[in-house]
Structure formats: C-alpha cells, structure tokens
Amino acid sequence: MSFWEKYVFSTDHKVIGLQYMFTGLFMAAIGGFFVYVFRMQLAFPGISVPGYGEVTPLAYNSLVTNHGTIMIFWFAMPVLIAAFGNILIPLMIGCDDMVFPRINRLSFQIFLLSAIILIASFFVPNGGFGGAWTSYPPLSANAEYNATPLGAPMWLIAVALEFVAFLLGGINFITTLMNARAPGMTMYRIPIVLWMIVIASILFMCSVGPLIAGAVMLLFDQTLGTSFYNPAGGGDPLLWQHLFWFFGHPEVYVVLLPAMGIVAEIMATMARKKLFGYKTILYSVIATGILSFVVWAHHQFIAGIDPRMANLFTVTTLLISVPIAELCFVYIATLYGGSITFNTPMLWALSFMVEFLIGGITGIFLGASGVDIFFHDTYFVVAHFHYTFVPIAIIGFYAGITYWFPKIFGKMLSDRLGKIHFWGTIIPFNFIFIPLFLLGAAGQHRRIWDFSNYSDLATPEFFNLRVIATVSLIVMISFQFVFLFNFIKSLRSKEKAPKNPWDANTLEWTADSPPPHGNWPELPEKVYRGPYEFSHPDRESDFWPQDEPGPDPDDPDYKSGYSPDSDIESSSTKA
Amino acid sequence: MIEAYLERASTYAGDIDNLFSVIFWIVVLWGGLAEIILFYFCFRFRKKEGVKGQYISGEEKHQKKWIAIPHYLVLVFDVFLIAGAISVWYNIKQRLPEPDxxxxxxxxxxxxxxxxxxxxxxxxxxxxxxxxxxxxxxxxxxxxxxxxxxxxxxxxxxxxxxxxxxxxxxxxxxxxxxxxxxxxxxxxxxxxxxxxxxxxxxxxxxxxxxxxxxxxxxxxxxxxxxxxxxxxx
Missing domain, CATH: 2.60.40.420 (Cupredoxins -  blue copper proteins)
Structure with missing residues (x-):
C-alpha cells in the first residue's frame, strides 16, 4: 500500500480516528493561540502581543468567536467523539472495521474541508466572523452590522459542513455498535464508553436537524437578502436563538458523555473495581440525554422571551442536576474498596471528577433564573462553562490518549513526564478560572475588548485578577510542550508496548499494539462477560478478560467457585 | 457575598444576592462533601501490596441505597432552589409594579x-x-x-x-x-x-x-x- 492509500485515503477506522485526532489537535493549537492573544489584550490592554501584534476591536471579536467555535466544533467533537469513537468502537466490540468504512472516510474528508474553510475565513478581507460562536442575528445576518461580509458566511458554511461530517460519522457509530458486536457482546456487556459515544451520537442526530435548517436560513439572510431573522422584513431574531440552543444544549452532553465514558474505563481499570452500578450509569445517561432536549431556553432567560417561559426551563434545568449528580455519585462510589494506582491516565480521570464537579455545581447558579438575571453573559458564565469544557475536552482527551496510547501507537508514554505535564496543566487551569468567577461576580461582562472603558471594572484589583488569569494561561500553554515532547519521544523509542499494559478486560487489549488493518488475525470468537470484572473473589488474578472462556459472574445461575480459575484464597479476599 | 464586590442600588439587588448566597451554601455543602469523599477514597483505597480490590457490583439493594438516598436529597434541594429562583424571577421580570x-x-x-x-x-x-x-x-x-x-x-x-x-x-x-x-x-x-x-x-x-x-x-x-x-x- 502506498503512503496515500495507507494514511490519507484510508478506510481503516484507526487511521480515520487518528486523522480526526491530529486535525482536532492542530485546530486546538489555533484555538489556544487565539486565547493567548485575547487574554493578553484583556490583561494588558493595547499592548502589542508578542507573536501577533496589536489587537483591534474587530480582531478581538473574531478571536473570541473563533476560539469558542474551534474548541467546541473542531477540537472537542473530533477528538472525543470522532477520534475515540472511530478507534475504540470496532476494537472494543470485536469487529474488523466500521460497517460503512467509505462513509467514514467521507465523513473525515468533509470535516477536513470544513476546517480548511474556517481557517481560510481568517485571511479574507476584514478577517473571520466576530459575532460570537452563538452567531445571533441580526448581527450575524447582515454584513453592514458585523463588518465581515466574507467571514460570516464562510464561518456558517464551515459549521454546517462540520455538522454534516458528524452526522455521517454518528450514523456509522450507531449502526456499528448495534450490528457488528462479537457474539456474546450483549447490551449490558458493552463497555460504558461506547454507550456514551453512541448515545452522544444519537443526541447529536436528534438535535442538529433544526440547526442545519436554521443555518441555511441564516445563510439565505446573509447572501440572498431574505428576512427569516430580520424584524424589518417580518422575521424574528429569537427564532435563531431557539434553533441554536435546541441544538446547543444537547451539544454540551454530546461532548460530555464520551469524556465521562473514557473516565469510567480508566477509573474501573486503575482502581481494579467493577463499575458501581453499570445499569444505573446507563439509565442516568439516557435520562440526562432526554432531559437535555428540554432545557435549552435557560440560555435565553433574559433574551426577551416571555418571562413565564423561564419558570418552566428553570424547573427542567435544575432537574437535570439529578441524573448528573447520580452519575458523579456512582463514579465516586466506584473508587470505594478499590486498589487505586495513581498513574498518569488515572490522575487525569480523577481530576476530571474534581474539576467537573466545580463546573457542575456552578451551573446551578445559572440555571436558577433569579440569579441568572445578574450572571447572564458575565465572566461567571465563562468560568462555569470552562470548568465543564476544559475537563471534558482537554482533561478527557489527555485521559483517553494516555490510557490508549500503548494500544494506538504500540509504545508506552513516560509516566514521569506525564505527571509533570498533568500538574503543569491542572494547577494553572484553576488559577485561570477562579479569578474569572470573582470578576463575574463583580459584574464583568463578556466579549469586551478593553475593560479600561468601564470605570467600575477598571480598578487595579480587577486588573490584577485579569493578569493572574493571563499569566496562568501562559503557564498552562507552555506545559503542553511537555506533552508534545513526551509524545514524540515515546513514538521514537524502541521499546514496544505489551498487548495489555493495564491488565484491562475489554477486547481492544487482546489485539496487537498497534492493531493491524482488520484488528485481529481472527476476530474474537465470543464474549463471556461484562467489561468490569475486576478483583473477583473467585479468581487469583484481579482481572477477567471479556474473551476468556468461562462463566459470567453476572449470570443469575453463577455459583461461587464455579470458575475454572478459582482458587483456595477466595475466602480470604472477600474482606 | 456579591455586595463585597458590587454595591446594591436597586430594591431587588438584595433578593438576587440572597438567592445567590443560599445556592452558594447548598452547592458548597454538596460539592464540598463530594470532593472530600472523592479525595478520602483516593487516599483510603490507594494500592497496597497484597491487598486486592473489593468486588461490589452496585446492583444490590443495600449498595444502591448509597446512591439513592443522596439522589433523593438532591431532588429535595432542587425543589427549594426552584422555588427560590422562580420567586425572585417573578418579582423582577414577571411582575410590573405601577411606575412613578x-x-x-x-x-x-x-x-x-x-x-x-x-x-x-x-x-x-x-x-x-x-x-x-x-x-x-x-x-x-x-x-x-x-x-x-x-x-x-x-x-x-x-x-x-x-x-x-x-x-x-x-x-x-x-x-x-x-x-x-x-x-x-x-x-x-x-x-x-x-x-x-x-x-x-x-x-x-x-x-x-x-x-x-x-x-x-x-x-x-x-x-x-x-x-x-x-x-x-
């Protein structure tokens, strides 16, 4: 196979997964550069930012807009869903590839095209679109208002294409999980990460339709002069907000669920524990998914919707804390009675819990309509959703990549460098966003080019907080080079990774590291039990691979001591 | 708490601040408890030579109660939060007092x-x-x-x-x-x-x-x- 066939036009799910991952990381680097530039402007207004230059208001708007757009649509989604979904689904259910490999390739090609269009939009006259990632009309609909006659439609086309790519990918994920499982891989034996990715794909599929329709209408408003959102022509700007957030809120769970799935796999493996209530997790996730469709207007409490509507959405929004809290409890309970190894993947997984909890509970302030009157569009909101999205996208990615690196690349990452990178990321992360909570509580509003113009916000104390956030950001970004170094160093090292370095149970660890095209010389014959049979008292070894012939401890007929591997010490380990 | 950063210059600023404080203490209680338990478990159940993990499915009734009870408590707190949020909201956004x-x-x-x-x-x-x-x-x-x-x-x-x-x-x-x-x-x-x-x-x-x-x-x-x-x- 030529290089082109193998790496560029491949239909191999792992190669497509890696294409998604590296494209996503490249985009994340752009998004990270953008945040560096505008945080510099916020902390030191008017300076010439090293590596960029002076930040004009027009450029500032474009930087914040595209930072948000990139991090959600071109980093979180491709890396968490597309990359891990592509790599993990066939390997974990024991099949040789996705059921629609060519659609899979098409999905990535469309995604790549969308990324190119977005990047190109930064270089057209007047630069990229600057009307916020939510793109509310009439600002987004009319070049006279947004001053980016080319940037705005290009942004919109890029986003719409990205949705098409993920629809194709999602259909593939759902179909593969339902149809290509190895014999014996029953519904309750599917690793939880795959459930999460597939439920996320279903949520995406159900929510994105209205937005694609909305995007086409917005494109018509921009380019053909229609008035879907223009009040002067009989349209309604609020219509877009409903279409956008009807998608936009489920989207939060679309990226959250894969990250939570990754964390679950790692926590079970590294704590040597069965997940506490597999079915509880599964049904909580489904409940969260359903509820996520009826909370969207909490983004619009003060947008001019009928004030009575806010009451309904306050109720649904606060109710979603129930399944999410349940998920957090279950994860914490999984640690109980474990034998926890604190290696790099586990540190990332645990830090996900620690940080995401903060993100979750600060959301309650915003879901409560009364407080949201004050907090809406302040830095409190910014800090809140970064406490959810950074754990999801950045921590979730690092957890996943450090855990599956041996399988994907066939080498081991350095644990020592991994830990340096971990602490160098987690500590500054908190120092970026805690000051932003305080600034938000003081009434600092979002998307402002220079706070010097607001006397109440231009005090030296507040500027100190902004400087702390910016400096912490720079520290955090610098530590990412440790990861890059570790990544390259490990890839070049001669030492090969074993098949199953973490003693995990799931099927991907039975394939070679890295698995060849087709994954196994012969596909796994049969799956005998669930993926989390760790530390079973009837066994000497503390794990029990899914494909190892033998009984299923979840089987109602299972009797203690039934296992062929059973040994005398079963009574002593039952503690 | 907010008044430490920002003065209150309207009749309802205090209502919003109070609602904020109520929510703050509720989430500090829940979030703090969850974080403390998380850190405690990490410390208590760290890997020790020769000690195997326990086998707990979490599917049995006496195990489920550890999730179920806090989960119902969350629901109870939610009811209070909803009542507080809606009453503040009603006063500011839904009600329209006669103007001077x-x-x-x-x-x-x-x-x-x-x-x-x-x-x-x-x-x-x-x-x-x-x-x-x-x-x-x-x-x-x-x-x-x-x-x-x-x-x-x-x-x-x-x-x-x-x-x-x-x-x-x-x-x-x-x-x-x-x-x-x-x-x-x-x-x-x-x-x-x-x-x-x-x-x-x-x-x-x-x-x-x-x-x-x-x-x-x-x-x-x-x-x-x-x-x-x-x-x-």
Missing amino acids: LTVGVVAQQWAWTFIHPGADGVLHTEDDIKTIDKLHLIENTTYHFELESKDVLHSFSVPVFRLKQDIIPGRKITGWFKPIKKGEWDIQCTEICGIGHGLMPARVHITSAYDHQQWIVQNTPGSSGQAYASASN
Missing part, C-alpha cells in the same frame, strides 16, 4: 440614548430630555424602562441593580427597577453587537428628587437652547 416615572432606552451600534421625562413627568412629550450614554434617575422612585434597538441585539445591564435585559430590534420591551442609593455606576451592553461592543459604556446617575429637578431645569430643550443635555451633568 418611565424612561426610554434606545440602543444602537454603539451608543445608548436615554429619554427622560421632562418637567411634566410624562415620557414621549415635547419636553423629554435625551442624553447620550448617561441615564439620570431619582432615588426611591419606581421606574419603568422601555427598551428599543435601532439595529442589532443589545443588552441593557446595570450591575449595581443586578438587572439585565436583552433588547430586540422591532420590539419594545418593558421592565422596572427602583433605585435606592445615590451615586454613579456603569451601564453595560452585555450582548455582542459588533466592533464597538466593548466601546459602549454608559453611566447611571442616581440623585435626590431635588437635584434631579435642577438637572431637568438646566437641560430642558428650548429653555437652554439645546436638544441634547450637556455631558457635564
């Missing part, structure tokens, strides 16, 4: 025009006083505001009032506030509205009825020959 005066607010890219009733105390009459980027209010007076936009979405935000309301072109949105403190503070636009979004600061000036009367006399169009009040006030 009405002011007009017109937002555009990128400036605010405030329309004050003149000596007759009625808005939309000939003696209205228009100002740019300065809103003049009387302490302890119930106001209605009428928001209008000339172009895109804007949002009328007065942090010391804890008030925020988006402005939609083509609609007139009415709300209320009652200032309770004399002073001068920021008004912000909190909905991105184009290049100058960060450059449309305005100020609210709250004075006594007597001072406001003086201001009206000085700025009534015709009497001093100016259509727009001077910015020096």
Whole structure:
C-alpha cells in the first residue's frame, strides 16, 4: 500500500480516528493561540502581543468567536467523539472495521474541508466572523452590522459542513455498535464508553436537524437578502436563538458523555473495581440525554422571551442536576474498596471528577433564573462553562490518549513526564478560572475588548485578577510542550508496548499494539462477560478478560467457585 | 457575598444576592462533601501490596441505597432552589409594579440614548430630555424602562441593580427597577453587537428628587437652547 492509500485515503477506522485526532489537535493549537492573544489584550490592554501584534476591536471579536467555535466544533467533537469513537468502537466490540468504512472516510474528508474553510475565513478581507460562536442575528445576518461580509458566511458554511461530517460519522457509530458486536457482546456487556459515544451520537442526530435548517436560513439572510431573522422584513431574531440552543444544549452532553465514558474505563481499570452500578450509569445517561432536549431556553432567560417561559426551563434545568449528580455519585462510589494506582491516565480521570464537579455545581447558579438575571453573559458564565469544557475536552482527551496510547501507537508514554505535564496543566487551569468567577461576580461582562472603558471594572484589583488569569494561561500553554515532547519521544523509542499494559478486560487489549488493518488475525470468537470484572473473589488474578472462556459472574445461575480459575484464597479476599 | 464586590442600588439587588448566597451554601455543602469523599477514597483505597480490590457490583439493594438516598436529597434541594429562583424571577421580570416615572432606552451600534421625562413627568412629550450614554434617575422612585434597538441585539445591564435585559430590534420591551442609593455606576451592553461592543459604556446617575429637578431645569430643550443635555451633568 502506498503512503496515500495507507494514511490519507484510508478506510481503516484507526487511521480515520487518528486523522480526526491530529486535525482536532492542530485546530486546538489555533484555538489556544487565539486565547493567548485575547487574554493578553484583556490583561494588558493595547499592548502589542508578542507573536501577533496589536489587537483591534474587530480582531478581538473574531478571536473570541473563533476560539469558542474551534474548541467546541473542531477540537472537542473530533477528538472525543470522532477520534475515540472511530478507534475504540470496532476494537472494543470485536469487529474488523466500521460497517460503512467509505462513509467514514467521507465523513473525515468533509470535516477536513470544513476546517480548511474556517481557517481560510481568517485571511479574507476584514478577517473571520466576530459575532460570537452563538452567531445571533441580526448581527450575524447582515454584513453592514458585523463588518465581515466574507467571514460570516464562510464561518456558517464551515459549521454546517462540520455538522454534516458528524452526522455521517454518528450514523456509522450507531449502526456499528448495534450490528457488528462479537457474539456474546450483549447490551449490558458493552463497555460504558461506547454507550456514551453512541448515545452522544444519537443526541447529536436528534438535535442538529433544526440547526442545519436554521443555518441555511441564516445563510439565505446573509447572501440572498431574505428576512427569516430580520424584524424589518417580518422575521424574528429569537427564532435563531431557539434553533441554536435546541441544538446547543444537547451539544454540551454530546461532548460530555464520551469524556465521562473514557473516565469510567480508566477509573474501573486503575482502581481494579467493577463499575458501581453499570445499569444505573446507563439509565442516568439516557435520562440526562432526554432531559437535555428540554432545557435549552435557560440560555435565553433574559433574551426577551416571555418571562413565564423561564419558570418552566428553570424547573427542567435544575432537574437535570439529578441524573448528573447520580452519575458523579456512582463514579465516586466506584473508587470505594478499590486498589487505586495513581498513574498518569488515572490522575487525569480523577481530576476530571474534581474539576467537573466545580463546573457542575456552578451551573446551578445559572440555571436558577433569579440569579441568572445578574450572571447572564458575565465572566461567571465563562468560568462555569470552562470548568465543564476544559475537563471534558482537554482533561478527557489527555485521559483517553494516555490510557490508549500503548494500544494506538504500540509504545508506552513516560509516566514521569506525564505527571509533570498533568500538574503543569491542572494547577494553572484553576488559577485561570477562579479569578474569572470573582470578576463575574463583580459584574464583568463578556466579549469586551478593553475593560479600561468601564470605570467600575477598571480598578487595579480587577486588573490584577485579569493578569493572574493571563499569566496562568501562559503557564498552562507552555506545559503542553511537555506533552508534545513526551509524545514524540515515546513514538521514537524502541521499546514496544505489551498487548495489555493495564491488565484491562475489554477486547481492544487482546489485539496487537498497534492493531493491524482488520484488528485481529481472527476476530474474537465470543464474549463471556461484562467489561468490569475486576478483583473477583473467585479468581487469583484481579482481572477477567471479556474473551476468556468461562462463566459470567453476572449470570443469575453463577455459583461461587464455579470458575475454572478459582482458587483456595477466595475466602480470604472477600474482606 | 456579591455586595463585597458590587454595591446594591436597586430594591431587588438584595433578593438576587440572597438567592445567590443560599445556592452558594447548598452547592458548597454538596460539592464540598463530594470532593472530600472523592479525595478520602483516593487516599483510603490507594494500592497496597497484597491487598486486592473489593468486588461490589452496585446492583444490590443495600449498595444502591448509597446512591439513592443522596439522589433523593438532591431532588429535595432542587425543589427549594426552584422555588427560590422562580420567586425572585417573578418579582423582577414577571411582575410590573405601577411606575412613578418611565424612561426610554434606545440602543444602537454603539451608543445608548436615554429619554427622560421632562418637567411634566410624562415620557414621549415635547419636553423629554435625551442624553447620550448617561441615564439620570431619582432615588426611591419606581421606574419603568422601555427598551428599543435601532439595529442589532443589545443588552441593557446595570450591575449595581443586578438587572439585565436583552433588547430586540422591532420590539419594545418593558421592565422596572427602583433605585435606592445615590451615586454613579456603569451601564453595560452585555450582548455582542459588533466592533464597538466593548466601546459602549454608559453611566447611571442616581440623585435626590431635588437635584434631579435642577438637572431637568438646566437641560430642558428650548429653555437652554439645546436638544441634547450637556455631558457635564
């Protein structure tokens, strides 16, 4: 196979997964550069930012807009869903590839095209679109208002294409999980990460339709002069907000669920524990998914919707804390009675819990309509959703990549460098966003080019907080080079990774590291039990691979001591 | 807690701050407890030589209760939060008390025009006083505001009032506030509205009825020959 066939036009799910991952990381680097530039402007207004230059208001708007757009649509989604979904689904259910490999390739090609269009939009006259990632009309609909006659439609086309790519990918994920499982891989034996990715794909599929329709209408408003959102022509700007957030809120769970799935796999493996209530997790996730469709207007409490509507959405929004809290409890309970190894993947997984909890509970302030009157569009909101999205996208990615690196690349990452990178990321992360909570509580509003113009916000104390956030950001970004170094160093090292370095149970660890095209010389014959049979008292070894012939401890007929591997010490380990 | 950073200058600022504090202590209790248990488990169940993990499925009744009980408690707290949130919301956004005066607010890219009733105390009459980027209010007076936009979405935000309301072109949105403190503070636009979004600061000036009367006399169009009040006030 030529290089082109193998790496560029491949239909191999792992190669497509890696294409998604590296494209996503490249985009994340752009998004990270953008945040560096505008945080510099916020902390030191008017300076010439090293590596960029002076930040004009027009450029500032474009930087914040595209930072948000990139991090959600071109980093979180491709890396968490597309990359891990592509790599993990066939390997974990024991099949040789996705059921629609060519659609899979098409999905990535469309995604790549969308990324190119977005990047190109930064270089057209007047630069990229600057009307916020939510793109509310009439600002987004009319070049006279947004001053980016080319940037705005290009942004919109890029986003719409990205949705098409993920629809194709999602259909593939759902179909593969339902149809290509190895014999014996029953519904309750599917690793939880795959459930999460597939439920996320279903949520995406159900929510994105209205937005694609909305995007086409917005494109018509921009380019053909229609008035879907223009009040002067009989349209309604609020219509877009409903279409956008009807998608936009489920989207939060679309990226959250894969990250939570990754964390679950790692926590079970590294704590040597069965997940506490597999079915509880599964049904909580489904409940969260359903509820996520009826909370969207909490983004619009003060947008001019009928004030009575806010009451309904306050109720649904606060109710979603129930399944999410349940998920957090279950994860914490999984640690109980474990034998926890604190290696790099586990540190990332645990830090996900620690940080995401903060993100979750600060959301309650915003879901409560009364407080949201004050907090809406302040830095409190910014800090809140970064406490959810950074754990999801950045921590979730690092957890996943450090855990599956041996399988994907066939080498081991350095644990020592991994830990340096971990602490160098987690500590500054908190120092970026805690000051932003305080600034938000003081009434600092979002998307402002220079706070010097607001006397109440231009005090030296507040500027100190902004400087702390910016400096912490720079520290955090610098530590990412440790990861890059570790990544390259490990890839070049001669030492090969074993098949199953973490003693995990799931099927991907039975394939070679890295698995060849087709994954196994012969596909796994049969799956005998669930993926989390760790530390079973009837066994000497503390794990029990899914494909190892033998009984299923979840089987109602299972009797203690039934296992062929059973040994005398079963009574002593039952503690 | 918020008042440590930001003064309260409207009747309902205190309600929002109190609701914030209630939620704060609830989430500190829950979040703190969850974090402490998480850290404790990490410490208590760290890997020790020769100790195997326990085998707990979490599917049995006596195990499930550890999740079920906190989960019902969350629901109970949610009911309180919902009740608190809705009552504050109702008071600020849904209820519209009878006003003493009405002011007009017109937002555009990128400036605010405030329309004050003149000596007759009625808005939309000939003696209205228009100002740019300065809103003049009387302490302890119930106001209605009428928001209008000339172009895109804007949002009328007065942090010391804890008030925020988006402005939609083509609609007139009415709300209320009652200032309770004399002073001068920021008004912000909190909905991105184009290049100058960060450059449309305005100020609210709250004075006594007597001072406001003086201001009206000085700025009534015709009497001093100016259509727009001077910015020096």
